[in-house]
Amino acid sequence: MSTPDYSKYLKKSFELTKKNKWLWVFAALVGSGGGFSGGLNFSKLFKDNNRPDTDALKNIPFDTEKVLGDKISYVQEWIHSVPTYKFVLLIILIILLVLTALTIVLIIASWGKGSLIKGIDMANFGEEVNLKNVSPFGFKYLKPMIQFSLLIMLAIFVTAIAIPFMWALIFLLFFGIGFLKIVWIILGIILIPVIALVLIFLSTLVNLYGERLIVLEELHAVEAFNKAVYLGKHSLFTALLMGIVNKTIDYLISLASMILFFITVFLPLYIPIRLFETNPSFSAFLSLVIIIAFFIFLFVSMVFKASLTVFYYSNWNQLFNDVIDNTKKND
Amino acid sequence: MTKNIQYANFPERLLARLVDFSIYHLLILIPFSKIAIINDAAYLLDNILTFTLYILTFAVIVIPFETLMVSKFRGTPGKLLMGLRIQKDQGDRLTLKEAFLRITLGHMVSGIFFSLGYLWIFKNEKRKCWHDIIQGTVVVKEVPYGFWIGLLIFFVFFLMNATIFLQEITGLVENSHFYEDLFNSFFTPKRSVPAMTIPGV
Numbered sequence: 001m002s003t004p005d006y007s008k009y010l011k012k013s014f015e016l017t018k019k020n021k022w023l024w025v026f027a028a029l030v031g032s033g034g035g036f037s038g039g040l041n042f043s044k045l046f047k048d049n050n051r052p053d054t055d056a057l058k059n060i061p062f063d064t065e066k067v068l069g070d071k072i073s074y075v076q077e078w079i080h081s082v083p084t085y086k087f088v089l090l091i092i093l094i095i096l097l098v099l100t101a102l103t104i105v106l107i108i109a110s111w112g113k114g115s116l117i118k119g120i121d122m123a124n125f126g127e128e129v130n131l132k133n134v135s136p137f138g139f140k141y142l143k144p145m146i147q148f149s150l151l152i153m154l155a156i157f158v159t160a161i162a163i164p165f166m167w168a169l170i171f172l173l174f175f176g177i178g179f180l181k182i183v184w185i186i187l188g189i190i191l192i193p194v195i196a197l198v199l200i201f202l203s204t205l206v207n208l209y210g211e212r213l214i215v216l217e218e219l220h221a222v223e224a225f226n227k228a229v230y231l232g233k234h235s236l237f238t239a240l241l242m243g244i245v246n247k248t249i250d251y252l253i254s255l256a257s258m259i260l261f262f263i264t265v266f267l268p269l270y271i272p273i274r275l276f277e278t279n280p281s282f283s284a285f286l287s288l289v290i291i292i293a294f295f296i297f298l299f300v301s302m303v304f305k306a307s308l309t310v311f312y313y314s315n316w317n318q319l320f321n322d323v324i325d326n327t328k329k330n331d
Numbered sequence: 332m333t334k335n336i337q338y339a340n341f342p343e344r345l346l347a348r349l350v351d352f353s354i355y356h357l358l359i360l361i362p363f364s365k366i367a368i369i370n371d372a373a374y375l376l377d378n379i380l381t382f383t384l385y386i387l388t389f390a391v392i393v394i395p396f397e398t399l400m401v402s403k404f405r406g407t408p409g410k411l412l413m414g415l416r417i418q419k420d421q422g423d424r425l426t427l428k429e430a431f432l433r434i435t436l437g438h439m440v441s442g443i444f445f446s447l448g449y450l451w452i453f454k455n456e457k458r459k460c461w462h463d464i465i466q467g468t469v470v471v472k473e474v475p476y477g478f479w480i481g482l483l484i485f486f487v488f489f490l491m492n493a494t495i496f497l498q499e500i501t502g503l504v505e506n507s508h509f510y511e512d513l514f515n516s517f518f519t520p521k522r523s524v525p526a527m528t529i530p531g532v
């Protein structure tokens with residue numbers, strides 16, 4: 001496939017995102033989505049602060065450790081006195097709750113993706129886009145979208161098990177030959193991350209094409225999977241470039257938003273902290289203003305993130321349409 | 332002759348939800364009192380485990396329960412007590428699948444962007460939230476004084492919640508020495524371990 005005009009994609013996506021604000025609602029349900037559809041990720045800002053202080057744990061005084069040890073053994077005794085059926089029930093309930101939560105998340109994301117892809121397509125053809133006329137498509141493609149997501153998950157799971165298994169099997173074959181064993185370990189260390197990266201790229205690409213094949217070409221989940229693999233093979237380079245363009249924009253915007261967060265919310269925190277001893281009431285008032293500013297920032301970033309998702313999805317939709325046109329011409 | 336349909340407004344729907352929450356809250360608060368009145372460590376652990384099992388069971392059945400209520404009776408307990416009914420635009424009942432999607436996906440749609448979808452009720456002529464728009468549903472009034480009935484019911488449940496909550500707080504305060512001892516025995520290091528005396532030695 002010839003290299004597409006990415007600037008045309010970006011320009012059209014920008015116009016479409018700006019004009020069709022209802023699409024932001026569907027995009028907010030999809031979220032950042034990971035892979036090539038990514039967006040702002042505020043959780044990253046706080047990620048490292050949540051780590052437990054392992055050094056503090058190491059410095060627990062000996063006496064405390066002794067006392068805790070006594071209590072832990074007391075709790076252990078209590079655990080042994082509890083009837084087994086209660087723990088079985090506890091595990092069953094937790095599994096049920098997790099499964100329910102996963103099902104709901106899958107339904108919401110699949111509905112959001114189906115509606116968003118169709119909505120962008122309708123907007124591309126100049127049709128009016130709103131909640132009422134786009135959401136029925138989300139329900140229409142909900143089942144195949146869920147099936148497709150499960151298929152992708154299964155494929156990733158099988159591959160993630162199969163590769164280390166194959167590696168281990170070959171390792172066992174070299175068991176008697178020391179030199180080959182070392183070579184195989186070194187190869188594994190180098191190759192497994194590379195293979196994992198390639199597989200992540202391929203599964204993301206199959207996912208991106210597959211979802212669009214279900215919604216725009218009305219294929220079933222398995223058909224969409226097979227055709228997505230075929231399309232992926234024939235447009236690897238163009239898709240890779242599209243992914244790089246999207247990710248670059250994503251990282252630049254993430255960086256800008258972090259700087260903005262630092263200037264508008266984090267930096268002003270210094271003032272009430274400084275004023276706390278001399279003027280506590282004014283400090284409390286300022287803290288309140290900063291908390292309100294934080295929530296406003298949160299809201300704006302949520303909306304902005306959703307609009308970015310529409311932008312990325314629109315880019316992929318355009319690339320997909322060009323790939324499909326090209327394939328049809330070649331066939 | 333066409334029936335004059337009255338659509339539920341924002342305060343009515345909010346109050347119906349508050350009645351729902353006050354019922355659910357009461358169902359959680361009552362078993363919690365078994366923990367608050369305890370002043371024995373072994374019983375405390377037992378009751379915490381039982382309470383955890385109860386909460387998890389509650390969390391697992393709440394969605395199927397609401398789904399069934401919306402599909403079979405056209406509303407959650409709060410809505411039914413206030414004479415509000417959920418129905419399709421044409422007046423039909425929601426199927427089980429539609430009711431499930433309303434409770435899960437629908438409320439997620441209205442809840443995003445700081446619950447902007449719920450405030451859409453002020454803008455829509457049929458007083459629809461975003462979750463009503465995506466599923467083609469409306470909430471209609473079947474009882475003229477539903478709001479006042481709802482307010483009374485909410486007040487009763489609020490009082491029950493408040494009474495039990497205060498009893499639990501009192502129970503916790505009365506057992507404060509027990510909790511203090513329990514906390515200290517777990518987290519305060521003992522500098523000197525008293526010598527163990529064995530009778531007859």
